[in-house]
Amino acid sequence: MTIHLKIDYRKFPAEPSEAFPRRRSASRPVVPVSLINKNKIVRHYSLIDSGADLCIFHGGLGEEIDLKVKSGKKLTFFGIGGTGGTQLTAYFHDIEMEIGGWKFPCYAGFSYDLDIPYGVLGQVGFFNLFRVQFDYGKQRIELWSKDQN
Amino acid sequence: MAEKTDLRELLKPYSDKWVALSEDSSKVVGVGDTPKKALEQASSRSEKNPILTRVPEHYGTYIL
Numbered sequence: 001m002t003i004h005l006k007i008d009y010r011k012f013p014a015e016p017s018e019a020f021p022r023r024r025s026a027s028r029p030v031v032p033v034s035l036i037n038k039n040k041i042v043r044h045y046s047l048i049d050s051g052a053d054l055c056i057f058h059g060g061l062g063e064e065i066d067l068k069v070k071s072g073k074k075l076t077f078f079g080i081g082g083t084g085g086t087q088l089t090a091y092f093h094d095i096e097m098e099i100g101g102w103k104f105p106c107y108a109g110f111s112y113d114l115d116i117p118y119g120v121l122g123q124v125g126f127f128n129l130f131r132v133q134f135d136y137g138k139q140r141i142e143l144w145s146k147d148q149n
Numbered sequence: 150m151a152e153k154t155d156l157r158e159l160l161k162p163y164s165d166k167w168v169a170l171s172e173d174s175s176k177v178v179g180v181g182d183t184p185k186k187a188l189e190q191a192s193s194r195s196e197k198n199p200i201l202t203r204v205p206e207h208y209g210t211y212i213l
Contacts, residue, residue: 011155013208025157026208032152032174032200042184045202060167060184061201116211117203139154 003145005100007031009136010045012117029134029141030118034098035108037065041098044119048132048141052079052122055097055108056090061119062110067093069110088113097125102145104129156202165206169199 014026029048034041035057042064044057054077062069072091079088090109097106106125114120121127133142153159153174160168169179169191179190184201191199 008152008154011157013157013161014210015208017210020210025155026210028211042188043198043200045200058184058203064184064188115205117205117208 002147003100003102003143005102005143007100007141007143009139009141027136027139028118031099031121031141033119033121035061035065035119036096036098036103037067037093040065045117046119046121047116048121048126048134050123050127050132052120053077053124054090054122055106055120055125056114056122057108057110057119058114059091059110059112062091062093065095067095067110069093069112072110075109086113099143104145160202160204163204165204167201167203169196169201171196172198172200174200 009027010030011025011027014023016023030045032043033046034043042061044061059069069091072093075090076087088111090111092107092109095106095108096103108125129146131144131146163180166180167184167187168177169187171178178194178196178199179187181187
C-alpha cells in the first residue's frame with residue numbers, strides 16, 4: 001500500500017542582507033519527524049535535503065531516545081554545519097522514524113557537530129523510501145512511500 | 150489537528166536555544182540550552198508530544 005502525505009512548508013525568521021534587503025522570512029521544506037528507539041520517542045523538525053547523502057540528527061536527540069550516541073558506527077563527513085571544509089563526525093544507529101503516521105526503519109547518524117537548526121533527511125534513509133514532490137508556489141511537499149517489495 | 154506553519158514570531162525571542170513547541174506548533178512549551186532541558190520544561194507543563202527545534206543565534210541563509 002502506498003502512503004501519500006501532504007505537508008506544508010514551514011516559515012522561519014530570516015535576516016536581511018545586502019543581497020536580499022527585504023528578506024524577513026525563509027520558507028523551507030521542514031517536517032516534524034519522530035525518532036524512535038524502543039519505547040523512547042523524540043519529535044524534531046527536519047529538513048528534506050536532496051543534497052544530503054544520509055539522515056543526520058543532533059547528538060542530543062540521540063541521548064533523548066536513550067542511545068549511547070558515541071557507541072554507534074563512526075562516519076566523518078563534510079558539508080552541513082561548521083565552516084566550509086570542516087570535517088564533522090556522526091555516529092550511526094538503527095532506529096525507527098515516523099512521519100505523518102508512517103513508521104519505517106532508518107540507519108541514522110547523530111552528530112554533536114551539526115550547526116543547523118534542523119535534522120537532515122537525505123538520500124539514504126529517506127529519499128530511498130519516498131518519492132518527493134516540492135511545490136514552492138503552493139508551499140506544499142507531497143510524499144509517496146515507495147513499494148518496498 | 151491544524152499545525153501552525155509560520156514559526157517566525159514564535160521563535161524570534163529564543164536565539165541560540167533549543168525550543169519545544171506544542172504538538173500543533175502554536176506555542177512554545179519549553180526552552181533550554183539542551184534538548185533535555187527544553188523537553189523537561191515541556192514535560193513539567195504536561196505537554197504530551199512536543200516538537201523540538203533549535204533556534205540559531207542568527208537565522209542565516211542555507212546552501213546545503
